[in-house]
Amino acid sequence: xxxxxxxxxGLASALLASTAIAGxxxxxxxxxxxxxxxxxxxxxxxxxxxxxxxxxGMKFEFVPWTNYADRFLNELNSKGKLCDxxxxxxxxxxxxxxxxxxxxxxxFFDKEGIKMSDFVDATVVGYSEWPKNTPNYWSLPAFGDVVxxxxxxxxxxxxxxxxxxxxxxxxxxxxxxxxxxxxxIAEFFQGREVDGKKVYGASIYTERGSEGVTMxxxxxxxxxxxxYENPDKPYDMEGYVNSEKSVKxxxxxxxxxxxxxxxGASNSYMGEGIDAFKSxxxxxxxxxxxxxxxxxxxxxxxxxxxxxxANPAGxxxxxxxxxxxxxxxxxxxxDKQDAALQYIKWxxxxxxxxxxxxxxxFSCLKAVVEDPSFPASQPYxxxxxxxxxxxxxxxxxxxxxxxxxxxxxxxxxxxxxxxxTAKEALDGLVKDWTxxxxxxxxx
Amino acid sequence: MTETNxxxxxxAAQAAARSTPEPVARRVRGLSDKGVxxxxxxxxxxxxxxxxxxxxxxxxxxxxxxxxxxxxxxxVVNVGLDNxxxxxxxxxxxFAMQTTAHFVFWTIVLQTLIGFTLAWLIDRKFRGHAFxxxxxxxxxxxxxxxxxxxxxxxxxxxxxxxAYVVSFFSGIPPTDIQMLSSVRxxxxxxxxxxxxxxTPYVMLICLAGLRSIPDYIxxxxxxxxxxxxxxxxxxxxxxALPFIMLAVLFRGxxxxxxxxxxxxxxxxxxxxxxxxxxxTLKREAFxxxxxxxxxxxxxxxxxAVFGLANIYVKALNRVKSR
Numbered sequence: 049x050x051x052x053x054x055x056x057x058g059l060a061s062a063l064l065a066s067t068a069i070a071g072x073x074x075x076x077x078x079x080x081x082x083x084x085x086x087x088x089x090x091x092x093x094x095x096x097x098x099x100x101x102x103x104x105g106m107k108f109e110f111v112p113w114t115n116y117a118d119r120f121l122n123e124l125n126s127k128g129k130l131c132d133x134x135x136x137x138x139x140x141x142x143x144x145x146x147x148x149x150x151x152x153x154x155x156f157f158d159k160e161g162i163k164m165s166d167f168v169d170a171t172v173v174g175y176s177e178w179p180k181n182t183p184n185y186w187s188l189p190a191f192g193d194v195v196x197x198x199x200x201x202x203x204x205x206x207x208x209x210x211x212x213x214x215x216x217x218x219x220x221x222x223x224x225x226x227x228x229x230x231x232x233i234a235e236f237f238q239g240r241e242v243d244g245k246k247v248y249g250a251s252i253y254t255e256r257g258s259e260g261v262t263m264x265x266x267x268x269x270x271x272x273x274x275x276y277e278n279p280d281k282p283y284d285m286e287g288y289v290n291s292e293k294s295v296k297x298x299x300x301x302x303x304x305x306x307x308x309x310x311x312g313a314s315n316s317y318m319g320e321g322i323d324a325f326k327s328x329x330x331x332x333x334x335x336x337x338x339x340x341x342x343x344x345x346x347x348x349x350x351x352x353x354x355x356x357x358a359n360p361a362g363x364x365x366x367x368x369x370x371x372x373x374x375x376x377x378x379x380x381x382x383d384k385q386d387a388a389l390q391y392i393k394w395x396x397x398x399x400x401x402x403x404x405x406x407x408x409x410f411s412c413l414k415a416v417v418e419d420p421s422f423p424a425s426q427p428y429x430x431x432x433x434x435x436x437x438x439x440x441x442x443x444x445x446x447x448x449x450x451x452x453x454x455x456x457x458x459x460x461x462x463x464x465x466x467x468x469t470a471k472e473a474l475d476g477l478v479k480d481w482t483x484x485x486x487x488x489x490x491x
Numbered sequence: 492m493t494e495t496n497x498x499x500x501x502x503a504a505q506a507a508a509r510s511t512p513e514p515v516a517r518r519v520r521g522l523s524d525k526g527v528x529x530x531x532x533x534x535x536x537x538x539x540x541x542x543x544x545x546x547x548x549x550x551x552x553x554x555x556x557x558x559x560x561x562x563x564x565x566x567v568v569n570v571g572l573d574n575x576x577x578x579x580x581x582x583x584x585x586f587a588m589q590t591t592a593h594f595v596f597w598t599i600v601l602q603t604l605i606g607f608t609l610a611w612l613i614d615r616k617f618r619g620h621a622f623x624x625x626x627x628x629x630x631x632x633x634x635x636x637x638x639x640x641x642x643x644x645x646x647x648x649x650x651x652x653x654a655y656v657v658s659f660f661s662g663i664p665p666t667d668i669q670m671l672s673s674v675r676x677x678x679x680x681x682x683x684x685x686x687x688x689x690t691p692y693v694m695l696i697c698l699a700g701l702r703s704i705p706d707y708i709x710x711x712x713x714x715x716x717x718x719x720x721x722x723x724x725x726x727x728x729x730x731a732l733p734f735i736m737l738a739v740l741f742r743g744x745x746x747x748x749x750x751x752x753x754x755x756x757x758x759x760x761x762x763x764x765x766x767x768x769x770x771t772l773k774r775e776a777f778x779x780x781x782x783x784x785x786x787x788x789x790x791x792x793x794x795a796v797f798g799l800a801n802i803y804v805k806a807l808n809r810v811k812s813r
Contacts, residue, residue: 118777125561147564256760311648314672314761329649446562450779457583457763465674465762487557 076387077105081120081131082374084110087191087338090407097403098394104387113318114258117449124149124379132382133391135190135374138174143446144377145178150186151378156389157185162396168192170439171412175375180444187375188392189412191338194435195267195370197230198325198333198343199223201355203242212236223357227268227300230332230360234308237331249308250332251324252301254464255317261463262442262455264334265301267370270440271362272297283485290474296363298470302463314464325349336372337435340428341408356431359438371439373410447484454480547793554787561780574787584788586763587771593678594685594753594767595746599739601686606693607735611727613694614701631691639755642684646670646756674764677757681765684752689745693738700734701727733811740803747796768792 080095082088088110095106109130111119117137123130124144136144144150153176157164164172164185171189178186203209204221213221217232224230234249241247253264266274273293278284288294305313310329313320318335322342325333326349344350359369376395378388394400401413405425410432411417423430443451455477462473485491522530554574558567578584613624630638645653654665670680704726712722750769753759759766759774772792776785 121561121780122777125563127563143561147562256762257758311666312646312669312672314669315758449561450781453774453779460760461762464672464760465764467674467762 076103076384077107078132078384078387078391079107079109079130080133080135080376080391081109081111081123082135083116084112085338086342087409090404090409093407094400094404094409095391097400098391101394102390104390106391117258121449124381127381129379129381129383131379132384132388133376134379135376136187137374138371139442139444139448139452141175141178141186141375142444142448145184145186146446148380151380151385151389153185153188153378153392154183156392160393160396162188162393166414167412168414168417168436170371170436171373171375174371174439174441174444175373175412178444187377188396189373190376190395191373192410192412192417192432192436193336193338193372193374194432194439195263195334195372196337196340196359196431196435197357198335198340199355199357200328200331200349200353202353203237203247203331204355206242209240209242223355224360226360227271227362231300231304231308234304234332238308243328245328247328248310248324248330250304250334251313251316251321251330252304252309252334253317253321254305254309254313254460255315255320256456256460256464257315258317259442259452259456260315260317261459262452263370263372265298265455265459265463266440266442267334267359268301268304268362269294269297270368270370271359271366272300273362273364273366276443283482283491285478285481289478289481290471293362293364294474295470298459298462298474302466302470305463337410337428337432338372340432341426344427354427356428358431358434368438368440369435371441373412445485445488445490447488450484451481454484550786550789553783554790556783558783558786559780560782570783574784575791577784578788578791583763584768584771587766587768590678590763590765591747591749591767591769594682594749594765595743597679597682598685598689598746599742601682602690602693602742603735603739605686606690606738607697607731609690609694610697610701613698627694628691630688633688635688635751636755638684638688639752642680642687643671643756646680648672671757672761674761677761677765681753681756684756685746685749688752689742693742696734696738696741697731700731703734704730729813733807736803736807736810740800740807743803744796744800748792 080091082091088108092106092108098104099106117140120131120134120136121140121143122128124134124136125147134150136150141150145152156162164176164183167176167189171192172185173180175189176185176187178184210221213219213233213236216236221233221236224233230250236249237247238249239246253260253267255261273291274297275288275291276285277288309316310324313324316324318339321333321335322339324330325335325343326346328349340356343354346354359367361367376392378385378392382388395404396413398413398415401411401416405411405416416422417433417436423433442448442455445451458473458477458480461467462470468476482491555569555571556567557570559565609627613620613627633641642653645651648654648666648669651665653670654668657663657668658665668676670676708726708730709722712726717725748769749767750773753765753767753770754773757765759770768788769792772785772788775781775788
């Protein structure tokens, strides 16, 4: 009888304990919000280690890129509690900091010994700081990304193609050193038959709805000498945004679109670019670095068939690239901020960051990317490093959405629809952006 | 009514009265018929006020402010009629209105012509007409999201069937037929899809109109030896006209606020070539987050549709009373 009582008592205790543990785990489950793309799957894999170490479960809310900004900015604006952690786009930082959506992380970083100097400088400025270039941190650099190029290495190596190129341009067919050379290569491949199939020059960003055409145009304009504002007088854009050099850059982008893109590529962004490259349609492909691991692994166009290169130089030899990527932030409306901070502390560790890179996540930690073995760790690793060294980003002001929509319209109207001139498009952009900053009381 | 039935009804009424809780019954007993009627419609009215009238009043209020939904902490300033002035003097908004007018005009013209012709043919009641009616109705039963995606693939210059069919008949290479990328063709691409999808709807309404014409009128015309053409102009068209006008009204209102199909097909592009008013409104409200400005724009669109529809309904009534 005594043993039965003991047994019953033991079972009851075990049941009670398991219920309590389950309850506490449920209470501590964190929800992380991000875009639905390949790196998100890698993060799910990586986060299993966090759960194993801390007992805190991880739930994920991933939204496709086309709805990513709408969905999560709505969530933040309505002070929703869906996300405890959010990997928000770099341009959201101004609005999210000023509107109180993100928890300021300075005290936490100081307490936990997390140093921003341990992360790639451009990613700290791009993903974490607001106001820019001040030590006010709202996120931890989570995923480094940058626009670069992939090309069909196997086509470049074909003797008959090399000979035809040399005959036409008087130089060897190789990775372009300048944008002018890039256009020559794209023109050379446009409509050419390769392996019995008609191929095209380049896939570039032309998407109208979200941010596509702006990311593509900016990626080129920077190297042509475009500046957002007078360095000595913030928000003074006249003569900088619409400088002669910027006009030349925009004209170049339109010329590249007109001469060398596949038919119907008038609304092309990341997904369409990947499709064009994977289906063997294009010789050159502009896209963010996050696409590179997938292309490298692709059975049809990956392996030895694909090569990577950073943005070539503009007419004056300047080289810049459009920054992508995001930082991870704690949402100020979350009831689980302590657990969320625990996740950030865990994520910042060098060994976790190393694993993050190995799973396909682009780490921003210097200990990872400056490791001597890093450039050889993947075929695209060096291009990633080279590209990250030359990044520039779009406005990260609280009004970034309005600023972006203005540029989307001006660029798409000119580049794709062929309305007006490059000068008119950029003059119009200065007018739009000035109005927005005036509305904000910044001018 | 027989005595048995009456006693049955009495018993049922007494049973209902007994089953009503006394306090409720006592309370209800004091209400007039009008009071009971109000009691029944009150939930609906409350619901309507909450989901229709209140948001409308709220939007009107916001339209006079600089409110932005993405800046909940920012000070909301009353800007008077400034938003309305900016909208009415904004060349981009006027361009969007012109694009909308082009879309509405051509879809209505094509759908009415084709829809009425199809209805007239179906009304002949030929062998298998029921089968063909069902086939013709299929497009309008599909979701606009499905139709948008489906036609996007059909219009693809490299793999799309549309380009190949046009190429087959015209000899133009399919890759040159860029329906969604060409500034010249894109507005027509959305007109074609909308016509494909909604002509059956116009056809149905016209068919109802044609079937409502009594046969004896045609029989009288036959006796008078009126030609088929004369019968069509003097009987068919005038008597079906109120139905045609109704179809035009429905399609006009629907297409004035067209969003989903255009968004899926072109997203307003290339450039702003197919940016109809609803796409501009969505961009202002949910991409630029200019909530006050977009509220003013929504009010202007509402007044425009409401005003035009009212004028049209008056014309319709005049035609019906003839």
